[in-house]
Amino acid sequence: MIKSNNVSCFLFLMTLFILLTGCATPTTKRVEVSDVAAEIEAEKQREIAFEAALHDKFRLVDTAYSVFVKSVPLCGEKTAYSIGTLVANKYMISEEMRTAAYAVSGITNVLKIIHVMRGSAAELVGIVDGDIPLSLNDWAIPTGENAGQEYLKKLEESTRNGEGISLRILRDGAETLFEITPDKTCDYTIVLSTQDIVNAYADGKNVIITRGMMRFTESDTELALVVSHELAHNVMNHMDAKTRNVVLGSVLDIVAAVLGVNTGGTFGNLGARAYSKEFEAEADYVGLYMMALSDLDFETAPHFWRRMAALHPGNIKKNHASTHPATPERFVALEKTVQEIKQKLLNGTPLEPEMKNDSDEE
Numbered sequence: 001m002i003k004s005n006n007v008s009c010f011l012f013l014m015t016l017f018i019l020l021t022g023c024a025t026p027t028t029k030r031v032e033v034s035d036v037a038a039e040i041e042a043e044k045q046r047e048i049a050f051e052a053a054l055h056d057k058f059r060l061v062d063t064a065y066s067v068f069v070k071s072v073p074l075c076g077e078k079t080a081y082s083i084g085t086l087v088a089n090k091y092m093i094s095e096e097m098r099t100a101a102y103a104v105s106g107i108t109n110v111l112k113i114i115h116v117m118r119g120s121a122a123e124l125v126g127i128v129d130g131d132i133p134l135s136l137n138d139w140a141i142p143t144g145e146n147a148g149q150e151y152l153k154k155l156e157e158s159t160r161n162g163e164g165i166s167l168r169i170l171r172d173g174a175e176t177l178f179e180i181t182p183d184k185t186c187d188y189t190i191v192l193s194t195q196d197i198v199n200a201y202a203d204g205k206n207v208i209i210t211r212g213m214m215r216f217t218e219s220d221t222e223l224a225l226v227v228s229h230e231l232a233h234n235v236m237n238h239m240d241a242k243t244r245n246v247v248l249g250s251v252l253d254i255v256a257a258v259l260g261v262n263t264g265g266t267f268g269n270l271g272a273r274a275y276s277k278e279f280e281a282e283a284d285y286v287g288l289y290m291m292a293l294s295d296l297d298f299e300t301a302p303h304f305w306r307r308m309a310a311l312h313p314g315n316i317k318k319n320h321a322s323t324h325p326a327t328p329e330r331f332v333a334l335e336k337t338v339q340e341i342k343q344k345l346l347n348g349t350p351l352e353p354e355m356k357n358d359s360d361e362e
């Protein structure tokens with residue numbers, strides 16, 4: 001091998017007529033590593049990765065859960081019921097990670113509650129991480145590959161109208177029956193994206209937070225700010241309206257093209273831009289009300305978004321594909337909203353965002 005490498009190295013040099021003293025190769029002795037040792041190390045790294053991913057996931061769902069529940073008054077018809085648990089069995093884990101999942105969380109072929117959300121209905125009645133659900137009402141929880149999906153489907157059906165359920169739990173060899181009244185929650189899904197960039201999105205159905213954003217937020221309150229802002233985009237139907245605006249813009253493009261003016265798609269872009277600046281301001285505004293409803297420190301918002309704008313200006317822009325509200329303007333608006341909410345708390349008036357009057361419309 002060494003010989004042929006040297007030959008190809010030589011030929012390569014000859015072909016290119018480059019005068020060099022030789023191909024660069026390491027000159028110290030290579031440390032021999034056995035395949036077994038390498039595999040043990042790889043498994044250790046998978047365990048670290050799995051544990052870190054779970055940590056981020058639990059932090060995100062704990063933070064989002066209370067915001068989603070407390071923001072119900074702002075979510076209109078888009079509500080659902082949840083008991084606030086995450087379940088898993090090995091079939092819900094990629095094959096490569098199953099050994100790590102067992103080592104870190106004892107995840108086997110039996111369906112298990114791996115996390116109880118902070119402040120949830122399940123936590124309230126005393127369900128804890130590691131509990132094994134045996135039956136839901138009178139339905140025995142199955143084992144095997146589809147157990148997870150079947151359980152979640154049954155749970156969704158059983159709580160659809162807010163009905164209470166009874167969950168028989170196995171813990172330390174003993175069985176206990178828990179009666180749970182589910183929490184009413186905004187009907188959107190919180191998703192942890194594995195991307196390392198600092199970003200968050202709302203697509204009308206989901207609130208997606210990247211692991212980069214998780215690291216950027218210095219506290220759960222800051223994370224809740226991002227969740228609230230994105231949830232507000234969904235609740236205010238910005239996705240639908242934005243799509244409509246783009247379509248509207250494109251129609252202008254077509255009209256211009258017919259008239260012989262090539263706009264290069266400018267109108268389409270303008271359509272999306274002109275509105276998303278308004279949408280950003282609205283997501284900030286409604287998001288702060290969600291924070292206040294969740295009893296979270298909404299006064300940290302201006303500082304957080306200021307730090308975000310200063311350290312990741314590109315992300316904010318790319319994230320919402322828009323001209324973001326001019327930084328000073330955005331902070332003044334946030335500060336004003338903080339004062340508005342504080343006044344309402346002081347006066348004991350309901351925490352409802354102020355809606356536009358027809359007379360406000362120019």
Ligand SMILES: [Zn+2]
Nearest residue numbers: 229280283320
């Ligand atoms: Zn936004």
